Amino acid sequence: MKLPETASNMAHLNANAFGAAARAALEDQPLRSALAKATDTFADRRGRVLDEMPAWEELRTHGNAIKAEALSRLDHHLAHFVREAEARGTKVHFARNRAEACQVVEGLADRLGARTIVKSKSMVTEEIGLNAALEARGLEPVETDLGEWIVQLAGETPSHIIVPAIHKSKDEIARLFQEKLGTDGDLDAEELTAVARKILRGTYLEAELGISGVNFAIAETGSFLVLENEGNARLSTSLPRVHLAVMGLEKLLPRWQDLETFLRLLPRSGTGQHLTSYQSIFTGPKQSPEDEGPDEVHVLILDNGRSAVLEDDVARETLACIRCGACLNVCPVYRQVGGHAYGSVYPGPIGAIVTPQLVGTESAVPLPSASSLCGACRDVCPVKIDIPRILLHLRGKVVERMPTRAPLERLGFRMWSLAARSPRAWRIATRVGRPLARLAASPSGVGRLARRLVPPLQGWTHGRALPRAAKVSFRERYARREA
Numbered sequence: 055m056k057l058p059e060t061a062s063n064m065a066h067l068n069a070n071a072f073g074a075a076a077r078a079a080l081e082d083q084p085l086r087s088a089l090a091k092a093t094d095t096f097a098d099r100r101g102r103v104l105d106e107m108p109a110w111e112e113l114r115t116h117g118n119a120i121k122a123e124a125l126s127r128l129d130h131h132l133a134h135f136v137r138e139a140e141a142r143g144t145k146v147h148f149a150r151n152r153a154e155a156c157q158v159v160e161g162l163a164d165r166l167g168a169r170t171i172v173k174s175k176s177m178v179t180e181e182i183g184l185n186a187a188l189e190a191r192g193l194e195p196v197e198t199d200l201g202e203w204i205v206q207l208a209g210e211t212p213s214h215i216i217v218p219a220i221h222k223s224k225d226e227i228a229r230l231f232q233e234k235l236g237t238d239g240d241l242d243a244e245e246l247t248a249v250a251r252k253i254l255r256g257t258y259l260e261a262e263l264g265i266s267g268v269n270f271a272i273a274e275t276g277s278f279l280v281l282e283n284e285g286n287a288r289l290s291t292s293l294p295r296v297h298l299a300v301m302g303l304e305k306l307l308p309r310w311q312d313l314e315t316f317l318r319l320l321p322r323s324g325t326g327q328h329l330t331s332y333q334s335i336f337t338g339p340k341q342s343p344e345d346e347g348p349d350e351v352h353v354l355i356l357d358n359g360r361s362a363v364l365e366d367d368v369a370r371e372t373l374a375c376i377r378c379g380a381c382l383n384v385c386p387v388y389r390q391v392g393g394h395a396y397g398s399v400y401p402g403p404i405g406a407i408v409t410p411q412l413v414g415t416e417s418a419v420p421l422p423s424a425s426s427l428c429g430a431c432r433d434v435c436p437v438k439i440d441i442p443r444i445l446l447h448l449r450g451k452v453v454e455r456m457p458t459r460a461p462l463e464r465l466g467f468r469m470w471s472l473a474a475r476s477p478r479a480w481r482i483a484t485r486v487g488r489p490l491a492r493l494a495a496s497p498s499g500v501g502r503l504a505r506r507l508v509p510p511l512q513g514w515t516h517g518r519a520l521p522r523a524a525k526v527s528f529r530e531r532y533a534r535r536e537a
């Protein structure tokens with residue numbers, strides 16, 4: 055099955071403002087404290103559970119191989135999944151882009167006469183801006199994951215793939231509840247959770263439609279799996295009469311036996327758990343009135359740029375991501391600026407490679423450069439995605455597609471290339487350049503002025519010291535030694 059060409063699209067996109075947003079985030083001390091605390095906690099938990107897993111590397115390699123195989127024959131697996139799912143009564147829909155996806159959901163809600171819709175956590179519905187689309191039609195989508203619910207209450211977007219409200223401290227959440235729900239402003243975490251639970255319990259019973267994401271879909275039987283820790287996904291998908299699951303087309307696994315590997319990789323990497331608390335598997339609607347579960351089960355398979363990613367030999371492995379969030383927790387950039395600075399539904403290292411590919415590099419120019427290329431993301435990734443390699447690949451695309459953005463950089467490299475090809479030119483360039491570089495690096499007023507005025511130096515020296523050029527170059531020292 056060949057899916058048609060896509061028109062990529064993503065909600066809440068403001069990725070080109072990364073620089074300004076990151077600088078603002080760096081000034082936000084409460085945000086940085088909340089981030090440091092949460093990311094350290096998750097990274098520590100992950101470290102502890104991995105200490106008990108001597109065969110972790112083999113498991114990662116195996117996960118990588120399964121995903122590579124699944125992606126290499128995705129058309130075949132998709133066709134298989136659709137056949138099997140439909141044979142068991144699941145209705146399958148395809149959407150090429152965000153607009154088509156929202157139309158499918160709106161059409162379903164209209165047919166059901168739905169007003170309240172409960173949702174369990176799903177990044178892909180964030181990607182298509184589903185809540186805004188439903189609200190525009192007068193419907194009431196209600197997030198039921200606690201973090202997502204908090205973020206929805208605050209009128210914000212998630213800032214982490216698995217911990218949507220990671221940017222908020224407990225005290226901020228207590229103040230939010232006080233402002234929006236009229237509770238006391240000094241509730242502790244348990245009391246805040248009880249408030250949310252009480253409100254949400256009533257909402258499940260009112261809802262006509264429940265929407266979930268999908269962690270993994272199994273082609274063999276047309277089944278899909280939803281993982282969660284709060285029980286909210288189970289209530290969202292079983293109490294309403296109709297369940298709609300929205301998934302990116304990359305979520306497919308060929309066989310049931312593949313699942314075992316990912317059920318071990320994902321919770322350990324994401325939350326440092328041995329197993330996720332609730333693992334719900336769906337294979338069609340209920341078969342008889344006495345059975346439990348929804349009358350109708352629908353799966354919406356979204357492309358939204360993924361087919362184009364599949365065709366890129368270097369970047370294809372981006373689609374192997376299982377959205378564990380581990381790369382965010384160790385990323386020195388994410389840990390300082392948080393998720394909102396990325397101006398994209400997908401933040402952190404995985405966002406820096408997913409977003410430009412789904413929306414086009416011109417709409418996310420700074421993201422491939424929002425990395426120190428330290429490689430921590432690659433080292434923790436449970437499916438061994440080589441994120442730094444893809445970042446470099448995307449940086450190349452940014453320069454290719456937007457050559458006018460870096461004329462000074464290109465001029466600099468051209469001059470460097472001319473000098474590097476001739477020993478004489480190199481000698482002259484270093485003789486002339488060394489005192490200038492030393493002056494620019496000096497703490498003197500002239501040095502400060504030079505750093506402020508010369509555009510390439512401005513960016514480099516904004517948050518770091520310019521290294522001082524040596525008084526005597528290596529070539530001169532070598533020549534003296536020879537003499």
Ligand code: SF4
Binds near residue numbers: 381382431
């Ligand atoms: S890229 Fe790897 S570490 Fe990051 S979210 Fe995806 S699977 Fe997890």
